[in-house]
Each structure stands twice: as C-alpha cells, then as structure tokens.
C-alpha cells in the first residue's frame with residue numbers, strides 16, 4: 187500500500203509541509219519559510235522568487251530588485267535543469283485541490299470524452315501570452331492578482347476570505363469538465379514551467395522490453411500526451427509537460443517506468 191503510493195505520499199507531505207511552514211511563519215514567527223509561492227524567504231536569508239511572477243513584473247514596466255532576480259534565477263535553474271515541472275506536482279497547493287476533484291470525477295462517473303481540439307490543447311500557452319500582454323497594457327502582474335494558487339495560500343495562512351471562491355470554482359470545473367483541467371488547460375504558471383522544463387536531468391524513463399501495454403500509466407497520467415513513446419520504444423519522457431509526479435511509476439506493475447537522471 188505504502189509502496190504503491192510512495193510518490194503520492196511524498197508529494198502530499200511536501201505540499202502540506204510547505205503550507206505548514208508558511209502558516210508557522212505567519213502565526214508563530216518562524217523564519218524557516220516566510221512569504222508566499224511567488225516570493226519566499228528561507229531561514230530569513232535566501233530569497234526564492236517565482237520566475238513567472240518576475241517576468242510579469244518586468245512586462246508591466248517595473249524594475250525588479252536584485253535579490254528577487256537572484257531568487258528567480260535559483261528557481262529557474264532548479265526546475266529547468268534538475269526537477270522539471272515538479273512545482274506542479276510536488277509544491278503547488280492547487281495540485282491537492284485538482285487531484286481531489288479528479289478523484290471525485292471518477293467516483294461520480296462524470297463523462298470523460300477525449301478532447302483533441304488543437305486550440306483547447308494549447309490554451310494554457312495562449313493564456314500565458316495573454317497574461318504577459320495584459321501585464322504590459324495594465325501595468326501590473328495580472329496572474330498574481332487572480333491566481334487561485336495565491337488565493338489558496340492566503341486563505342490557509344491568513345484566514346478564510348472571499349478568495350476561496352475562486353479555488354472552489356477551479357474545484358468544480360475540474361470535477362465536472364474532465365478531461366479539461368485547470369492545470370492542464372488553463373494555468374499559465376504550469377504552462378511556463380512546461381516551457382522551461384525540457385532540459386531537466388530528472389526524467390521518467392520507459393523500458394519497452396518490460397512494457398505489457400496495459401495502459402495503466404495512461405489512465406493515471408495528468409498529461410497523457412507525454413507518454414507517446416510508451417510501448418513504442420525505450421526512451422526518457424522528454425516533454426516539459428510531464429510533472430515528474432511519479433504516478434505512472436506507482437501503477438506500473440511491470441517495472442517499465444522509473445525515475446532516471448542523465449538518461450538520454
């Protein structure tokens with residue numbers, strides 16, 4: 187049981203642990219992790235900044251402080267060269283909301299017709315472009331103002347307010363509109379991390395010789411399109427849209443998928 191959900195358990199511990207540290211920073215004055223998901227400080231010393239937030243600020247015409255730029259550089263290097271889009275599956279608190287909605291969707295047997303419309307498939311990238319354009323026109327970081335990630339963080343760390351409504355809207359959307367999903371089709375931050383994550387060294391590796399084409403990995407993967415080489419050839423999953431969640435490894439009983447580093 188534990189082995190079958192080892193990555194899921196690890197992800198929830200990480201996501202809830204980070205929220206707990208943010209909460210402790212606000213209520214008890216801990217300095218382990220303060221701030222929020224866009225701009226945080228570790229041990230009161232190291233700045234960590236969301237590079238997409240910095241990009242929006244730059245597009246809106248404001249100057250970004252040097253420590254924020256360094257913090258964005260650290261995050262950019264960590265995700266693009268090492269962990270890939272792991273922010274979405276291991277850090278972002280909305281992942282818990284979206285996964286719960288997806289689980290309910292299956293339990294309640296809502297319809298899940300595949301969607302191949304090219305515009306819908308690429309929608310999150312268009313939204314990313316729109317966010318940058320609107321940030322330039324309006325003169326502020328647009329996604330930071332409306333992001334359900336920030337709203338969820340504020341509601342948990344500072345107390346519940348009206349922002350929780352947007353989180354509820356995402357939850358309902360993900361529950362009834364599958365296979366459409368906020369993370370897969372709408373979130374510009376997820377799109378940003380998808381774009382920068384291709385060079386990462388930590389990837390899922392598929393071993394064709396072990397694969398029995400049971401398709402269990404397709405059933406659980408939140409980004410099924412990244413599994414196009416499964417059953418076809420032994421190779422790493424190179425797409426930046428893979429969130430390195432490890433769910434495919436957990437369900438594969440034939441040891442045809444594993445995490446790998448530096449595998450070409």
Ligand code: SF4
Pocket residue numbers: 273274275278279280281284335368369370373374375376377
């Ligand atoms: S796609 Fe957006 S909301 Fe979803 S997990 Fe990633 S950053 Fe969070």
Ligand code: SF4
Pocket residue numbers: 390406407408409410412413423427428429430431432433434435
């Ligand atoms: S390929 Fe595996 S690790 Fe990547 S998103 Fe899909 S289930 Fe998660």
